[in-house]
Amino acid sequence: MAIIRNDNDKTFTLYTKNTMYQLKIDEIGALVNTYYGAKMDYTDMYYAVRPEFGASFSPNLAQTNDSSSCHSFNHIHSELPVAGMGDFRLTTLGVRNTDGSYGADPRYYDAKIENGKYSIKGLPAFYGDESEAQTLIITLKDNVYDIYFHLYYGVFEEYDLITRSLVVENKTNASIHLEKAMSMALNLPCGSYDMMYFHGRHMRERILERTRINHAKVCVESVRGASSHMHNPFVIVCDKNATEDAGSAWGIGLVYSGNFEISAMKNLQEKTRVVAGINPENFNFEVEAGATFETPEVAMVYSKNGFAILSNCFHKATRNNLCRGKFKNARRPVLINSWEAVYFNFNADKLVSMAEEAKKLGVELFVLDDGWFGKRDNDHSGLGDWTPNEEKLQGTLKSLSERINELGMQFGIWFEPECINPDSDLYRAHPDYALAMPNREPLLSRNQYVLDLSRDDVIENIYNQLVNVLENANISYVKWDFNRHLTDVYSAKLPAHKQGEVYHRHMLGAYKLLEKVTQRFPNILFESCSGGGGRFDFGLLHYMPQAWTSDNTDAIDRLKIQYGTSFAYPVSTMGAHVSVCPNHGNARITPLKTRGNVAYFGTYGLELDVSKMTEEEKEEIKRQIVEFKKYYDLIQYGDYYRLIAPFPDEESLFCAWETVKDDGSEALVCVVRYETDCCTAPEFVKVKGLKPNQLYRINGSEKTYLGSALMNIGFLIEYNFISYPSNLYHITQA
Numbered sequence: 001m002a003i004i005r006n007d008n009d010k011t012f013t014l015y016t017k018n019t020m021y022q023l024k025i026d027e028i029g030a031l032v033n034t035y036y037g038a039k040m041d042y043t044d045m046y047y048a049v050r051p052e053f054g055a056s057f058s059p060n061l062a063q064t065n066d067s068s069s070c071h072s073f074n075h076i077h078s079e080l081p082v083a084g085m086g087d088f089r090l091t092t093l094g095v096r097n098t099d100g101s102y103g104a105d106p107r108y109y110d111a112k113i114e115n116g117k118y119s120i121k122g123l124p125a126f127y128g129d130e131s132e133a134q135t136l137i138i139t140l141k142d143n144v145y146d147i148y149f150h151l152y153y154g155v156f157e158e159y160d161l162i163t164r165s166l167v168v169e170n171k172t173n174a175s176i177h178l179e180k181a182m183s184m185a186l187n188l189p190c191g192s193y194d195m196m197y198f199h200g201r202h203m204r205e206r207i208l209e210r211t212r213i214n215h216a217k218v219c220v221e222s223v224r225g226a227s228s229h230m231h232n233p234f235v236i237v238c239d240k241n242a243t244e245d246a247g248s249a250w251g252i253g254l255v256y257s258g259n260f261e262i263s264a265m266k267n268l269q270e271k272t273r274v275v276a277g278i279n280p281e282n283f284n285f286e287v288e289a290g291a292t293f294e295t296p297e298v299a300m301v302y303s304k305n306g307f308a309i310l311s312n313c314f315h316k317a318t319r320n321n322l323c324r325g326k327f328k329n330a331r332r333p334v335l336i337n338s339w340e341a342v343y344f345n346f347n348a349d350k351l352v353s354m355a356e357e358a359k360k361l362g363v364e365l366f367v368l369d370d371g372w373f374g375k376r377d378n379d380h381s382g383l384g385d386w387t388p389n390e391e392k393l394q395g396t397l398k399s400l401s402e403r404i405n406e407l408g409m410q411f412g413i414w415f416e417p418e419c420i421n422p423d424s425d426l427y428r429a430h431p432d433y434a435l436a437m438p439n440r441e442p443l444l445s446r447n448q449y450v451l452d453l454s455r456d457d458v459i460e461n462i463y464n465q466l467v468n469v470l471e472n473a474n475i476s477y478v479k480w481d482f483n484r485h486l487t488d489v490y491s492a493k494l495p496a497h498k499q500g501e502v503y504h505r506h507m508l509g510a511y512k513l514l515e516k517v518t519q520r521f522p523n524i525l526f527e528s529c530s531g532g533g534g535r536f537d538f539g540l541l542h543y544m545p546q547a548w549t550s551d552n553t554d555a556i557d558r559l560k561i562q563y564g565t566s567f568a569y570p571v572s573t574m575g576a577h578v579s580v581c582p583n584h585g586n587a588r589i590t591p592l593k594t595r596g597n598v599a600y601f602g603t604y605g606l607e608l609d610v611s612k613m614t615e616e617e618k619e620e621i622k623r624q625i626v627e628f629k630k631y632y633d634l635i636q637y638g639d640y641y642r643l644i645a646p647f648p649d650e651e652s653l654f655c656a657w658e659t660v661k662d663d664g665s666e667a668l669v670c671v672v673r674y675e676t677d678c679c680t681a682p683e684f685v686k687v688k689g690l691k692p693n694q695l696y697r698i699n700g701s702e703k704t705y706l707g708s709a710l711m712n713i714g715f716l717i718e719y720n721f722i723s724y725p726s727n728l729y730h731i732t733q734a
């Protein structure tokens, strides 16, 4: 049993393989989180969180001379902290009641345990059947109004994963307004914690930063209507000394792709609270009488031994219980994408000749990126008109797809369904389809507006256009792009008092469109993209099992990007391509081998004009495709370890990562040198996950190495006298 209810202690204890999460109904009926950490035998952990003394300026429900019997919302480890009720810390909920008052006092009402994982209507979520997960639903009720708070917990024993979500149900006879509806609060015991988060910008996504959580709020967020390149909706809160292999670490990821906030702060009693959910900025959701509001899901993993375990739990859970469809664990085709090869400048003959050359090297899927539809020779026009440009395609899209199929390749195509250019037939016919404020010219970004996906008629229009294209050509793959952020967040179809709902309704609409399209075409492989990795999050991975990691295809910059991405997301989700040099983003020149080695630890594909490559380069690509396929299962499904970080302060000039079979029988280590210096000192790399007493060979060497030796001391990194060298080390049992 993963969930244990103890009616004597009034506790609910959630067990995974290695962790324990405990809730308790306290003396007044409030729900408190007593513990989230390493697994222990059952014990009531309330003693560890019960405030033993009051503190000044903390309002009390029961004011007595004996301060230990005071009950202040400002002190308890509340599972659902509500604003306006004397909890001055970070809160999750802001409830504006029918009478205008601001607050709620949720007290225990009932609870039930179900087998299998709960689902959330219209929102992405982890899923699991009865053999994989259990659900706990605790219902709290406001002690004055008929407002119910259903807290959902999903427990995935095998992956140490606990999910949370909240449903607010208004059983009063008038509307209430949620001015803040975040998904969770987590109260940690006294201690010093760091937050690790993944920031960036276009072409520089998910760069790891680490900061101490003190008495000022540490906050990662997006108010861009997309999770964004700038902050990822995933953080790790950890002991101040935690490393890859040691120390407590809590991974917290939102299964949501819109505005979000994850914040942490120490309170006056030196305890840290973390909250996560929809960003309260410009959020105000009316919950009508009898209606409910569901928050996005939060996924949490605790590890008592550092980040590597935590990452691997997220990786496995993502692959098996978040991604859906036939591709989630399937071998994906090696693709070539036309974007960096020709951008908007192509016709069908050019595309077919590129495909022909690529096919000779072993490429299996040809992807036609932007520019094939409407009037689209640059990014100024055409978005919204999903009609193939038959002049440019020298025929129909079907005929082009057939020409590619005849080469023995699959055919894929690019869409940007959520946006519209003002210079498009769709906009001329329906200007109100775009988000725009009354009396103001909407702001342009990449010459485009965002469609108002809070509207069903807009969703239907785009859906029908997409279906028409996808049904009328042989399409095996879709790249689903999104190239600007939301402004002018106003829907022509909603009344004034509901405009605070538009950000979230828009996201729900995007998910609805995605659900309809991906369910209608289960045999198409979908890859998400948002100007590269601007919406690389658990939410979109529920619909599309891979995401274009970054528009930056430079192998050296990619080290930091893929390294940061790996803390939450598995290799199988990271779109990674080999492109030309000098790189189009930063003009860097790197060896082709290094570009390949880095792209192996992603989905590996090409993004260049093969017909412009030398014979030698073509041979190298051929070799890479064979090698990538040889290691495919090991790379995509093995346990993943970050061995050396790509930051100079690690006192190394190398970055190294590894994938290893979970029984320790085989590993592949990739080492890349990202900086040069003269008179290089010898460097060793320590491997992880091997069997200590087993002998291994490296790249088929005569010499054998003991597993413990490779893990405790490591092996010498080969010295290559070139810029940005890299090597793969295949470690097998002797």
Ligand code: DGJ
Pocket (backbone or CB within 6 Å): 339, 369, 370, 414, 481, 483, 529, 530, 531, 532, 548, 550, 551
């Ligand atoms: C942004 C994407 O990240 C690129 O890969 C490419 O698809 C362009 N959009 C096309 O406009």
